[in-house]
Amino acid sequence: MTDRQLPNRGQMHEQMTDCLQGLRVVDLTRNLPGPFATRLLADLGADIIKIEPKNGDPARAFGDLFTALNHGKTTEKHDFRDAKGIEAIKAHLKDADVMLDSFRPGVLEGMGLDAQTLHAINPKLVITSITGYGVTDSTMEAEGRVNHDWANKAGHDINFMAMSGVLDQLKTAQGEQAMPNVQFADLAGGSDTAVIAILAAVFAAQRTSKGRHIAISMTHSLYQHMVMPKATGALVESLTGKRPTPQHDFLGGALPCYRLYQTADHRYMAVGSLELKFWQGLCDVLELPALKELHWQRGVMPHMIESQSATKTIAEKFASQTLDYWQQVFASVDVCVTPVLSLHEAKAHPLFAHQDEHDATSGWQQIV
16 A cells, blocks of 8 residues: 555544444443443444443543543433433333443342343343453352352452453563553453454344343453463473463563563563564574574574573673664564554554544454
8 A cells, every 4th residue: 555545544444334334232331341342333333322320431530531432422321220211221222232231240130121121122132241250140150160259349450450360471571560551351351352242142133033141251351361371381381390480481581582672772672583584584683693593493492591592692782772773773674573662652653644533543454
């Protein structure tokens, strides 16, 4: 695509808005996970009716965040504890395809919005509940499918990350615990997982005319995302005889070809030269030909002295120049090496020239 053909600011958001046209979603959620899920659905053309309690969504206090999550949605406020408010919600649900909520388990029943009641009104309705730790009931316990008492516990993103094992994976090179500034549980475990489940259930409802009630567990979804550490941790253990700490896992910093290297101005370059061809290209750029065969695909594994020595040599090389210098060096070579950009730098990068007025970009692009 030439510069002349690049989409205008915000145009990429409009490329797939016909995909979910006609899908009616009643959104009872607040804060971040639910509203971001319905934002994604809205970006694909769904009609979102956002229903807030009388005192509003707490995210309104964050101003721009609330606007970014909820622009383009139809908003109403109702008293969730009042019969008239519940009847107003039910009126919307008669013709809706989806209802999304983020209450604790059992709250919908107390409001009179349980699946049995709603499916009597609208048999095809897909009810999706975003929860922290999932749900339990006597049937699940009797069948041995669930054996915990966490369903009704309060929590936020940091708690779900902590309980899933994901937070422990975020360690500094020195082994210190890092505090994430991105809400992985809310967004990946909650929003994205909910959208996948919603679209799958709506597809099934169109074929069978039967809706369902789905519970999304942010904690369990994050645990499911730990597919790499589970596998690579076992691999490193087979080589060294002990389970690696996250910063010494296969892709956590143990490999010289896949790690962060500090520059002279205390910034970082991200080296992802995982395949041999990229590693050898990296060594050529750094003028370190002696390291070209010291790669895991050549049998040089991270626990070996040769691998550790290569890491030290490359670290010294990157530390000899600034980030700007290395950006220029690697700008014209294709070896999977990039600067670690700040949010401000990323926002200004040509990669994100098509962001909209809310500084948002779609994760999808329509080619044809």
